[in-house]
Amino acid sequence: MQSILVHVYNDPGIESRLQIALDMARAYDAHLTFLQVVLRPVILPGDYSGIVAAQMMPVAQEQADELRRVIEARLEEEDVRWNWVQEADMTDDMLMSHAALNDLVLVGCAAPQQSSDAPSRLAGTLAIRGRSPVMVAPLHAKSFDPAKPALVAWNGSREASHALRASLSMLKHSSTVYLATVVGEEGPSREGLPAIDGAAYLSRHGISCEVVELPCHARHPAEVLLEAAMSREAGYIVLGAYGHARLFEMIFGGVTRRMLKDPPIPLVLAH
Template structure:
């Protein structure tokens, strides 16, 4: 295992030395999620893949960019899809994503369901658009009818139809029982992300 770790480190460091960024290498033993949560606490963004992404998004306050297993790059200047349900988590994810959205070629705010049935404690999609406008980011609001298709699949289909390079969404769940409450849209997205997804809790 040590030989595999060293070989992987040599490969990664060789690639990082070609980039114009500061970096360092940390090795830690123990619970993967807790170790990562400590490491990313003083970082602007955590880029992860695999099953640890959901737990990390819930346990830490750092935005998490979840990469599909097949991803080999990230296109920051492509179109972006913002998954909007008016929640505090969705609003926080939107705020965290502003630097990325400012460089996106287009921004689509995807809202699933009947906007007239929204509860008073939810922010309408137009509020998200107004917030983005304050940052000089123009967006298109896309209202998606709620059908029989799972919401996460509906969102992925809508994002792909708009050639989105990445998605933005809130992460939902309670830290101490995240395994049992991590259901619905968040679980569906994390099970098999169709594209990079920026998540925040």
């Protein structure tokens, strides 16, 4: 992993993303690209000529420039390679565009202009429509240790397989890898690959793993996975992101959506 794209936005999770990005850059010897998208003001009802929106744009630009000055001054003191890109457009479009030449996209669990109580639609859009894995940072992470154990959620689906492959470079740094299947849930179809196939794939890449089955006991699979990750002191969870064609605005399947609401540790998503 040599290139990491970091979403810059002045939300409560910006410090968390900065800390995680710096720790990953040092551990993986990676280059950081900080992408700051200046959101265009929304045209309000009655502002048919767009005059109010036009007046708000310089304010938004000034706030963005101030945030950039603060973070750049801090980055100058850090021992990592980085660059800064500022764009004025739609956030998801710009992130997907720049993600094409990055190995990982780091975003927050609270998306711009969205309720903090809802799972990030931005993370879902990037994971499902993009081609790079997405790491969703918790709001209050203080650091990121790539050597900590990793828990990979496995249900035999193509999404789970893709997430496993996309996270290989990270898993190689983990002290322990758990390939975890929640049993007793509505699992994959009969055509789904068994966990032993995922373990064999990891083995061919020099990664040993422990295959574990987690009883559901009528609980939501997301709760089971989070509990398993925390009890094993995992540093992050790898998860397949699920899209629904008929209800794409929901972005996620049930497990992904539940885990994204307030993740205690980083989530690595791929579709």
